Amino acid sequence: MQVASTYSPVCPGSTIPSVFETVQGNKVPVFFSRYPAGISIAAREVEDAVRKIDEEASEEGTRERHQAIVRHANPYGSFFTIGHCSAFPERLVLFSTLAEVLWLHDDVTEEMDHASACREHDEMLKVLQLNIDQSIFESGSMRQKALAVVLQKAIDIDPKEAPTMIKELRKYLATFDCIGGDFTQMEDYMPYRIANSGYWMSSYFIRWGMNMTLTEEEYASVEQFDIAMGNVVGLTNDYFSWNVEKDSQTDRLRNGVMVLMKEHQTTADAAKAMLLGVIVEQESLAAKLKEERLKKPASKKILQYFEAIELYVGGSCYWHSTAPRYQIFE
Numbered sequence: 001m002q003v004a005s006t007y008s009p010v011c012p013g014s015t016i017p018s019v020f021e022t023v024q025g026n027k028v029p030v031f032f033s034r035y036p037a038g039i040s041i042a043a044r045e046v047e048d049a050v051r052k053i054d055e056e057a058s059e060e061g062t063r064e065r066h067q068a069i070v071r072h073a074n075p076y077g078s079f080f081t082i083g084h085c086s087a088f089p090e091r092l093v094l095f096s097t098l099a100e101v102l103w104l105h106d107d108v109t110e111e112m113d114h115a116s117a118c119r120e121h122d123e124m125l126k127v128l129q130l131n132i133d134q135s136i137f138e139s140g141s142m143r144q145k146a147l148a149v150v151l152q153k154a155i156d157i158d159p160k161e162a163p164t165m166i167k168e169l170r171k172y173l174a175t176f177d178c179i180g181g182d183f184t185q186m187e188d189y190m191p192y193r194i195a196n197s198g199y200w201m202s203s204y205f206i207r208w209g210m211n212m213t214l215t216e217e218e219y220a221s222v223e224q225f226d227i228a229m230g231n232v233v234g235l236t237n238d239y240f241s242w243n244v245e246k247d248s249q250t251d252r253l254r255n256g257v258m259v260l261m262k263e264h265q266t267t268a269d270a271a272k273a274m275l276l277g278v279i280v281e282q283e284s285l286a287a288k289l290k291e292e293r294l295k296k297p298a299s300k301k302i303l304q305y306f307e308a309i310e311l312y313v314g315g316s317c318y319w320h321s322t323a324p325r326y327q328i329f330e
């Protein structure tokens, strides 16, 4: 893997494990995030594991395998090693392979009609149990089998946390594609898109990756910050992926450019510029909410969570800014 040659040491004062190196997003012309980005020291190991799981969970020559190859073609690193750079390497490998199977699943189901896609989601839900049904290994689909293997490893590495982990995964699968049709208003779309982009699952695994849990009270105290950052993540994907998604054949395109075009009866170019404005506003809001929160006493865990989520958001912008697939300008 060729990685950006602009590494610098992890910032002084960092509260999270030294398991990543920082990268300079601002050297990338289309990067616009206010947040820093990094890459895991275990990047190579993670990428090898993800390629292996792609082979186990998808058939050669299929669209989803092709999509996975394209996704991994970013010379600056993979989405997981950048976005989840705060995770301990062993946990990062497990989360990345788990999320990769779900990403393949999303690629397979996104072009199905909504009713068929929901049936496929229900099939995958069957795997997500504390006591995995052994018959999955005999009769399941490739994706079910691959998910069952990696889920078992994630359960074994942290049995105490396993029930919550499974609850979060089930919530993702049950909600990320639970509404059919198109959206015409950003106020309806944005909360849906947070779950649809996998933000709630990813932010849970950011805590899991650092072997860290917030109390209910601590988590509630950062909820509004989380919502703003979730908006940034989902809409940043929309911003960069618009050119490759705009002509896709689906009954439910998930892209804020299209929602803004409908809401304001405007062109794609104008809507895309508006979307960038929405993202920057949400980042400002998140920064303001963090500042407010830090006026009150904050545990080390809260500080770690803020720092890791900021790396996730900055990393997401960095990855999208450098992914060859998205660098098509018309």
Ligand SMILES: [Mg+2]
Pocket (backbone or CB within 6 Å): 237, 238, 241, 242, 245, 254, 255
């Ligand atoms: Mg997209």
